[in-house]
Amino acid sequence: MRKYAIEVKGLRKTFGSQTVLNGLDLTVPAGTIHALLGPNGAGKTTLINILSTLVSPDEGSVRVAGYDVEKEKDGVKRSISLTGQFAAVDDILTAEENLRMICRLSGLSKEQSQVRSQQLLQQFDLTPSAHKRVKTFSGGMRRRLDLAISLVTSRSVVFLDEPTTGLDTISRRALWDIILGLRDQGITIFLTTQYLEEADQLADTIAVINDGRVVASGTPAELKSRIGGEVIELSDSKDQVIRTIPTYGNIHDVSRTLQELSHTLPKDTQVSIRKPSMDDVFLALTTKQEMKGAIS
Amino acid sequence: MNTSQPSVKSASLWVTNSVFIGRSLRHSIRNTEALIMAIMLPVMLMLLFTFVFGGAIDTSGNYVNYVVPGIILLCAGFGSSSTGVDVSNDMTNGIIERFRTMPIQAISVITGHVVASLVRNLLATGVVIAVALLVGFRPSANVLEWLGALGVIFLFILTFTWLFAAIGIVAGSPSAASGYGFILLFLPYLSSAFVPTDTMPSWLQGIADHQPITPVIETIRGLLTGTPLQQQGWIAICWCVGILLIAFLWSILAFRKRAGRR
């Protein structure tokens, strides 16, 4: 089995004069759940669109399931499924017809399509509405149908762009279970979310992007230990912050960190230790320039 | 519950096309308003032209024979124009992104709309001809001439449908697509559809004689009612095939170019 399901190196993408992705590097090990975080407009959807062959990269190398997204589009398409940020369903057809259509397009026979559609309707709690036109669905029901459609056949990489936005708590939990189940089958899941909690619960690895780059990445435990631990802040004699360093906050870690730094910094450097909240850190990561060094 | 996922195969081009054709036909049947319009409009126009305008335009009472080919084309044009809206709907509401990330020939979604439009419009043409016969249309055509006329109508519908499909692909929204389509629908009025072009001011006659609708109408008219055909048949076919090729290539290029963003 391939080690990495997704490998991105030096990815750049501009729209007109706006640089959306600016030298982005990212790798996702196969068979893991990876969460991508970032503020609105950070380029999460753009990245997913590039990974799923909808948008061409300007520069950089992008491989999904071992295939180059530019030169081996078909290989990529055979290996992925995409649930976009906005539901991509056919309003005029019923839920069941939608599913059957995608089943047929995925190469299943009529009988297989029938069976698979029923399974998915049940799994996503849509059986009672199977014969209603999607036009009459609520937002959450559309979302669930959209997700069901993406899971018609088994793909080695599944992209979910804000999959739980608009879902109620029960549906959200159910989707989490489904996502975890997919990973147990060895499928790689690449999702974006606006909920830090969700990334924490679900993801094996997290990357935070801002200004077109990955500004922090690691396992939730790694990020959390930084997030939930202490931050050592170093200031010069004029009270200007010169560095912030995340630590686990225990005496061993703090003293080791300070010892390492004491050789390289002026004697009058001021040291303070403070505790950031999860949201504080996300905000800091994605907005304030001087904090960026802290968590990466 | 067995939730294991079937593994990936690719649907054949045949299956892909038939799935999309089935989808578009379903859309056509469910869009009852559009379907009723597509059938009612020709009938209304027919009655309007034969009973209201007919007497004023041609007092000999044979106007119905003159105008039926024009009505057929006007309706075919109108019926094809809804393809632009259908295609634009698909291009702008996100579903195209799903198709484009699947290992299928995504442009088949357009083929589906085109075939559905052909079916819809041939049905509407049948209704037009039936009503025409009821209000006094007396074609002189033999079987071969009928087949020829139907062939030309078919080609015309196909051509305009692809043209509207291309417009649907490039238009920013369904209502924009419908707006562009509306402009094209003026063409039949500037042709020999309702009055002979030699009754028009000469500058207008120049336009009317040299636009694609006139030869198509003259061909259908010649085949059905025995008016002189001359070279009109070939000119009509050349116009249609030429526009069809351009529209087809334009569709493919525009489809490829359009970034997958909603």
Ligand SMILES: Nc1ncnc2c1ncn2[C@@H]1O[C@H](COP(=O)(O)OP(=O)(O)OP(=O)(O)O)[C@@H](O)[C@H]1O
């Ligand atoms: N096709 C396009 N043309 C022009 N600008 C675009 C295009 N696609 C994306 N952008 C711009 O790129 C930036 C990133 O957009 P993107 O949708 O990737 O953000 P996002 O991280 O998914 O945001 P959100 O959290 O709101 O979903 C935005 O400023 C957007 O306006």
Ligand SMILES: [Mg+2]
């Ligand atoms: Mg987005």
